[in-house]
Amino acid sequence: MNTAARPRGRRPGNDDTRGTIRDAAKALFSAEGYDRVSLRAIARAADVDPALVHHYYDSKAALFVEALLPTEVDLAEVHRHILGGEVAEVGQRAARSFISACDAPEVNDGYLWLISQGEQQVTRFRAVQEFTARELYAPIAEHFGHEDAVLRGQLAAAATLGLFASRNLLQMRPLSTTAVRTLVRTTGHALQQYLVDTW
Template sequence: MTSSKPRGRRPGSPDTRQTIVGAARGLFDTQPYDQVSLRAIARRADVDPALVHHYFSGKAELFLTATADVSADPMEIFRMVDDVPADRRGGALVLAFTAVWEAAGRSGRFTEFISSMLATPDLTAGAGEFITQQIRERIAHFADPDERTLRATLAMSQMIGMAMLRYTLRMEPVTSVSRSRLAELYGLTLQHYLTGRLSAEDRRNSSPAVRD
């Protein structure tokens, strides 16, 4: 009699990504970052190591996903903004960003993410690479083609600074102001970075001529 149980590790499925995240969270909770390998995570999740690479760009992204509990991977933010008119995406980015970090069950996750990242040099480098490749490039799609990378970097710096004040330093009134008000205030600056004129020279060249 032959066994009907399939051999080998679990193939990919809609639940596989979450299984990998759960396995990673269990290992990162009990071991230092530099001692956890992607192969060890694959063994714990009972999946082929290739599937870990299929769902995640590397250990840094998987760590961020597991510790920040972004069941929403960060791309959820950008899917929320895709259909918003180009001249209103600054505020939309703020609303989407805060919606992800303030969803039920994620209280304090941003602070955990920042603390973990700063405490682990390897993770800091990995997170920087992930943020550059996975997040800045997507913000750049919303930016004016002129100096697109600079625009995306400036917008990203504004959002991270806002999050540090609101979630980590808990500085008033940024902490308690509503998300919609936050979008009004920060959205103007983000929109300027995305589509406005960045240099004083541009503004002078676009100003009406002064009559004598």
Template sequence: MTDTPVKPRGRRPGGADTRGTICRAALTLFSTIGYDKVSLRAIAREADVDPALIHHYFSSKSDLFAETVLDIPLEAERLVERVLAGPREQIGRAAVAAFLEAYDGTDGGRERFTAMLRSAVAGDIVQRPLSEFMSKEVFGAIAERLGHDNFRLRAQLAVSLVLGLTLCRYILHLQTLATATDQAIIDGLGQAMQEILVEDW
């Protein structure tokens, strides 16, 4: 009779990529149910590790949130340069297109953006990382380089536009908006973004 290996019971022990496994599990939960409703035990279950391992790598839930979510997969300067490189009359459309690409086209982008937006809506301890980053480093930079003295106001108006899109399309899942093509979104919001960032007022 050949002996068959016995599968060990319980959570799997820490391994070479345990920290990465915990981070991926946390990102998934933060992006799907928000910061408040996620517990460290829930993350341990999702990652299939002993809860003690999370405390080995992270001091708290907020520490884990910062590690997994606030690492925004967005190179702001490169994005700004690309938006401003095209014709002035197309900057609004280019800005919307760049946001959609960053949201959907970067590794973990959608999950991180969604987790941050859920956190902001819930009023958690980490309330404005996404909006502050985009306001200062992306839209504010664009408006300031276009010579507008009121670039801070323009930046926050631009953020309100794209985060409103994010909320309705990816969290509330408004059906027509959720199934619209990116090109339709660019066509629909590009002129509004052009007015916010480019036109004189």
């Protein structure tokens, strides 16, 4: 029997390290939300050196996407698409991107699980709201020079995630049967005000 002591300190990277980090992140995000969790806290929970977290993941947002979201999200590409056309249509493009993504069956099912199942459903939903506000929408508001970009991001996240919950989870009628083009048009007006317009 080998009785050699385990080396002290954080364990080095190995084939399971990425999965260990991802699982630790999922547990922390589910329990504490997005904003309160740091990469250093995830490293502690995974029992790895913080440098390994940065080795596998470029940012907290990238780790959140892999750990908790039901689909891959390239935030840089999403922002390029939303900001790449006429300024007057930013809200419409943002609304169409969100609604189209959520209408994919695997995304719809994944989001429904996040916000409706288990003891941590409230904090998981809060984590998704915080991520959506800070990483998806706030950078758009920042692009237009708004100093209150985080607030604007929160308003946009409330609008789109509220729409998703009302339409897909609660199945509120007539909202759940309203044509997508109508939802894009009306939600797009709200997102244009939140993210682009000057108040």
